[in-house]
Amino acid sequence: MADLPLFQEPLDAGQTPLDPDEARGLKLGWVATRADLNDAEGENILQGMRWANTQVRKRDVVVHGEAFLRQLHERMFNQVWEWAGRFRQTERNIGVAPYQIAMQLRQLFDNVSAWQEFQTYSLDEQAVRLHHQLTFIHPFPNGNGRCSRVMADMFLLRNGGKPFTWGPPPHGAQVRQDYLNAIRRADAGDVSPLLAFVRS
Template sequence: MADPQGFDFQLDDGQTPLGPDEARGLKLSWVATRGDLNDAEGANIFTAMRWAAREIRKKRVVVSSEDFLRQLHARMFGEVWEWAGRFRLTERNIGVAPHQIAMQLRQLFDNVGAWQEFGAYLLDEQAARLHHQLTYIHPFPNGNGRCSRVMADLFLQSHGAQPFTWGPAPHDQRVRQRYLELVRQADTGDLEPLLRFVRS
């Protein structure tokens, strides 16, 4: 992805390219490489996870809600990108149409409430389904995979459960590739392999 500042970010498989307006939303003038961007985003994400854990401990948030999703994304990426926490306005090769994002999220979070009320799925499956549907909806310009994984882990923690491992350690390119394959398999309705993977 070429950025208006004149540097190139090489995308990994599964990463969503940014449009020109979104790329211009980079707040940090010192970011010149994909490594710089990863470092900046990583530090921001770490801070966001500490905030979220504190809010959950104090029972100040409802994790399975649009409001929390927006706040979380803003805190995960807000020091790096101006559009953090805002839904995308452009079409992608994955995800629902932009005008459907808010409606699809309302439906998802209503479903999560029903799963909990009626015990439709075990907690791990609820978290995996939450993660998968968030990646499918793809609400933000970028950071959807990372945000959806954090949402799933925080959902588990808010119910007193351990977060997922997201595959066997170390989380190298081979593990990432397998994760992406299983997310795509879940798109076809087969969630079982992803469920096994997230606890492997």
């Protein structure tokens, strides 16, 4: 199982701030600092990744679908957040409006199926576009980047590819900034920097 760079940094480094109601969804009373939260989420994420690796071996599991996405997010965050696996209900400065999430995801997953059927893009580019569009839709209150990176890696594994490196190690602040810059370029329509970054 590939190590997933969690890119966990203080909120001012690019993480989505939580709505006060969502922040109240924290299950762990001992979490007092960002470092505590990173530790708790990190362990939960590893458990979610182990679950995903078992699922990807099952041929009847569709790894580019809403059910898998929801289950994956829940498995990655369910020991920390009450809303794990549930779509957000609040507006954000990024992402589509909450009422558009389900429709946008259906369209994305239909597109992924078409990319596969017609070999529109290389496998790496399909995974990059899947990852980018998931972050753009931003379906969950938080954890979208981390969940969508696992989705992309599972998509690659299911289709005979190798997981991405997600930038050169160590995965610290500069690599996170490079990742965010590549995401912004993809938001503007140019996925080539993100495509290069994921294998650097």
